Amino acid sequence: MAVEEQFVARAPDPQLGGIIKLAVMAVGGQGGGVLTNWIESLARAGGYDCQATSVAGVAQRTGATIYYIEMAPAGDGTPVFSLAPSAGDVDILVAAEMMEAGRAIVRGFVTPDRTTLIASTHRALAISEKTVPGDGVASSEEVRAAAEIAASRLILFDMEQIAADNGSVISASLFGALAGSEVLPFSREAFEQAIRAGGRGVEASLRAFGAAFERTADGIEPIASGHAGEKPDASGSEPTGSGPLLEQWRALRARVDGWPETVGDMARPGLQKVVDFQDIAYGKEYLDRVENVLSRDNEDKDYLLTREAAKYIANAMAYDDVIRVADLKTRAPRFSRIRSEMAAPDDSLIQLTEFMHPRAEEIAGMLPAGIGRKVEASERWMARLDRWFNKGRRLRTHRVRPFLMLYILGGLSGYRRRTLRHAIEVDHLERWLRTVFEYLDNDYDVAVEIVRCRRLIKGYSDTHARGLSKFDRVLDAVKLVAGREDAAQWIERLREAALKDEEGEALDGAVETIRSFT
Amino acid sequence: MAERSFKAEVEHLRLGSGETFTGEGILAITKALLQCGVGYVGGYQGAPISHLMDVLADAQDLLGELGVRFEANASEAAAAAMLAASVHYPIRGAVTFKGSVGVNVASDALANLASSGVTGGALIIVGEDYGEGSSIMQERSHAFAMKSQFWLLDPRPNLPSIVKAVEQGFELSEASNTPVMLMVRIRSCHVTGSFDAQDNVRPPLSVRDALSEPRRDFARVVLPPMSFAHEHDKINNRWPAAEKFVAENKLNEQFGPKEFPVGIVLQGGMYNGVIRALQRLGLADINGNTDVPLYVLNVTYPLLQDEFLSFSEGKEALLVIEEGQPEFIEQGLSTMLYRSGSPVAIHGKDMLPMAGEYTGQVLLDGLTAFLKKAAPNCLPGQVVAPNFEMPTVPDISKTVPIRPPSFCTGCPERPIFAAMKLVEQELGAHQITGDIGCHLFACLPPFEIGGSTMGYGLGPASNAAFDGGGDKRAVSFLGDGGFWHNGLSSSIGNMVFNKSDSVAVIVDNYYSAATGGQDIPSSRADNPTKATNNPISKALEGVGVEWVRQIDNTYDVGKMREVMREALTTDYDGPKVIVASSECMLNRQRREKPLRNKAVKEGRRVEVPRFGVDEDICTGDHACIRLSGCPSLSLKTLDDPLRDDPIASIDQTCVGCGNCGEVADAAVLCPSFYRADVVHNPGGFESWRAKIGQRFIAWLQSRRAVSRLNFSEA
Secondary structure (H helix, E strand, C coil): CHHHHHCCCCCCCHHHHHCEEEEEEEECCCCHHHHHHHHHHHHHHCCEEEEEEECCHHHHCCCEEEEEEEEEECCCCCCCCCCCCCCCCCCEEEECCHHHHHHHHHCCCCCCCCCEEEEECCCCCCHHHHCCCCCCCCCHHHHHHHHHHHCCEEEEECHHHHHHHCCCCHHHHHHHHHHHHCCCCCCHHHHHHHHHHHCCCHHHHHHHHHHHHHHHHCCCCCCCCCCCCCCCCCCCCCCECCHHHHHHHHHHHHHHHCCCHHHHHHHHHHHHHHHHHCCHHHHHHHHHHHHHHHHCCCHHHCCHHHHHHHHHHHHHHCCCCHHHHHHHHCCHHHHHHHHHHCCCCCCCEEEEEEEECCCHHHHHHHCEHHHHHHHHHCHHHHHHHHHHHCCCEEECCCCHHHHHHHHHHHCCHHHHCCEHHHHHHHHHHHHHHHHHHHHHCCCHHHHHHHHHHHHHCCCCHHHHHHHHHHHHHHHHHHHHHCCCCCHHHHHHHHHHHHCCCCCCHHHHHHHHHHHHHC | CCCCCCHHHHHHHHCCCCCEEEEEHHHHHHHHHHHCCCCEEEECCCCCCHHHHHHHHHCHHHHHHHCCEEEECCCHHHHHHHCCHHHHCCCCEEEEEEECHHHHHHHHHHHHHHHHCCCCCEEEEEEECCCCCCCCCCCCCHHHHHHHCCEEECCCCCHHHHHHHHHHHHHHHHHHCCCEEEEEEHHHHHCEEEEECCCCCCCCCCHHHHHHCCCCCHHHCCCCCHHHHHHHHHHHHHHHHHHHHHHHCCCCEEECCCCCCEEEEEEHHHHHHHHHHHHHCCCECCCCCECCCEEEECEEECCCHHHHHHHHCCCCEEEEECCCCCCHHHHHHHHHHHHCCCCCEEECCCCCCCCCCCCHHHHHHHHHHHHHHHCHHHCCHHHHCCCCCCCCCCCCCCCCCCCCCCCCCCCCCHHHHHHHHHHHHHHCCCCEECCCCHHHHHHCCCCCCCCCCCCCCCCCHHHHHHCCCCCCCCEEEEEHHHHHHHHHHHHHHHHHHCCCCCEEEEEECCCECCCCCECCCCCCCCCCCCCCCCCHHHHHHHHCCCEEEEECCCCCHHHHHHHHHHHHHCCCCCCEEEEEECCCHHHHHHHHHHHHHHHHHCCCCEEEEEEEECCCCCCCCCCCHHHCCCCCEEEECCCCCCCCCCEEEECCCCCCCCHHHHHHHHCCCCCCEEEEEEEECCCHHHHHHHHHHHHHHHHHHHHHHHCCCECCCC
């Protein structure tokens, strides 16, 4: 080992600290390439040696992509730059989306000793988040919490929104945040010059760049909560209408005012929903039902049961039938909302096409309950209805005739209470509430969970049928766990499982688990 | 028309001596080819060398001026076969495709070419798609060089080195009468940098001139007894000639001190990663001046015994850094050491992982492990015993969702697979195979259709075992790119000849879309240098398919489903082929959007469609998303305490392709979707009529508003 003993390890080349390592993590199609070109041209113009790399390929089709840039002040030699970022060796991490920031942290590209993390808080949802029948959206809060620890410096705001507000794309606002963070040794003018040199969409890019630059100086903004959660609208909005109607409405509202606040918070929007769905009398029925629950509730539990019931009874009573859909589609505010959503210029016209597809079931549901039941029981009749009605209908609702058709349908609310659908819904609602009360005496928490299971019923046609079947399966399973100390937790688990996939495979698995120990 | 235009970059190809070229690696290679007097170029697109093909396509004027022939070959096999021009003629030729799949396709021609040997320099530029972000199986092209005996270059990943490798590759090829493969890794293809340009050189003998004076030499034909002679020629003449050229011209490089107890042998492509690891260990400076001797193999096949043994002399241990498996180089070098009776210890795959990309961390770990064992004194103290601790960052790996690639917004392939999913809901699950191309994304959520991919154009062929039919028919998907690449003969011809009772769906989006939107024979565009507008259905008829269904609007989900159902249930027991055609939306938008914006500006009447979801009607069950996966169809959380789950929402990136409405209709999902066509600059009569209608509608609305309570839409 003679030679080795003479060797003295030298201190790391001080010049190495001069290499700035910058990674951009983006979703394919976000313009990460444009941003990389700007940074490169900025660095070269500023007298730096610079190298950029990317892996394009299939990742550009909505997959996650990484662009990587290294730069150092031009000197005598030619620096050797790396072609990919390394964990623990990144100075600046630009994430063009919140979960991409999370991915950067998971991969170790964000470290507390050195990394400035510049990330946009907006979300481009991954497919796995979107397909879940329930709420599968990943938690931005968790990523933010991790970012606060992992990053040496954190710049976090909605750069997508800033870009959109300025008629540009996110690459421009990311570039603005990068400039505003002052982590690169170049002036704002040099950044802007890089945008100009790029050529395309210069004015809009500069606007978004400038807005993000200013915003960066203001520090971190709190993330807009991704979940509305249990944050009820306590006030409720004041409707417009004729004097007598308003008077009746206020009388109804006054009933709620006497209830515990935690219940009132949910009952007010609930009342609004059912009155909007049908009429004042229906609202009264709603309050009666909620009051019935309230009278059996427990103050020690902070009236949780009634609060949940106020929510789900309203949803159950305001079911989605043809009349409701037709009514919603023909209201005046909808037309102005669409105009603003489409950002249609004033002198433009908007043509609307609705995609309706009634099946025999919906038609039978619209018949008076007695006849409807007979029709539904008759295969021949159902086949006939199917032949007559079951086909896709495109209604051009900006035109008078199709509008009128929906308008008339939407005006049938006076008749609604006589329909088969209404009878079915009321029957289901009553049965569900009876089940709740059955368990209430023995296990309050189980009763609450059964109320919450109503969440499983949603959608139209087949999707609705699947929701109903999941609801039934969970309620069946309640019998298996009833009496156990952890019964409520099990029901909650079953409900969560039911919301995981379309067919309820996770639910079946969970039920199997229960059967294995009961 | 390719996805990206390189017209601006092509101007860089005209740079001459004294000027500096700055740009992407792939462009540097193109420039180097022209500087070397290449006579003809060709290839087949695919990551990471698609841009090379696109640049060449965009540079046809320049190529024409120089007398260089460019072919967008039908496949990698066709490209490799084109190098036959260099067998008899002293003309330099270069072709490019991706490794290892392109090399697999080309292997027949490559093997014959290697056996015949070449007169003019023949260069095969392979973009090695290995490691993170790769879209193919993970293998090495290295084995092909070894089995067919052509030479493999793996230059250091910077522009001057890559450009030099092109020049040296041609020279080496000519000096040894052997084709040379220049391997560039995926990141090297896209790496940016600069090099000193030289003037472009016209080929001394152009392919046009060669046609006037044909040459042939039976000794070059791969037939006995010449093929036996070729093998001996490879070993006895070409190989030694190559070794001599590589050694004399110092194609391999050595860095660092001569005297040191240990040394590192590495593939050229690994150089920057290794230097970075050494920099982080305090063993190299910013410019790559290293304390540890490096033997950089810019030529990874053949290995030079003398050069290597002299490098290893006096050292106690060596580390071989060789990405991918198996470890061909390490095995070769080990044999050399063993035969020479050398005491030098050799490490490699014992310190570095056998499989996977050699990322920065992997190299740092491997080098640290090696130095700790072989030369612990040269490591800085903090590496030997780290003395600081990083705070613990919460583990969010379960929070962050994976983001697999998928169909773009408005992709015409989405409705095809939505229809397939609906048919399966009706008729049950089927045996389905996929192929290479965008349509393979259907294997991923939300569609999860198709369970295998055997190669480009081989989708239907990979269902051959099921061609006899059964209770249910097998289904295969094949793209238009794959159809023309290999599918027409290997898949469709195969189905016809074997009287296959299965179903093939050809996804025709007018381009080779996954590789960047290059034109193919059935493209609808007018291409001045290529023959397009050759319908796939005509080719099918020509090859003998009797049951052909042409669908010209894939967005009609109902029609798609009907035709698929027909194919799966018809009495006809021969091959059933559905051609589903609609233009790639990425390319269509690129073409139409500027025209549309211009028309709006000029005051002409334009309809712009977009979809929307009625918030009150959507119940948040997301059934629509499970039949779509469109990036513009996302979720939105309402500020409504009565709602638990986020509802569907369509953002402004929607291109109004129609899939949402069609699927909602065909699958009987829900009535939430609507299409809004914004009519810009409507005509006078049209506006008048609309105003009358709106007035009537407004009257009806206010009539109803009077009789009810109206809650404002907050």
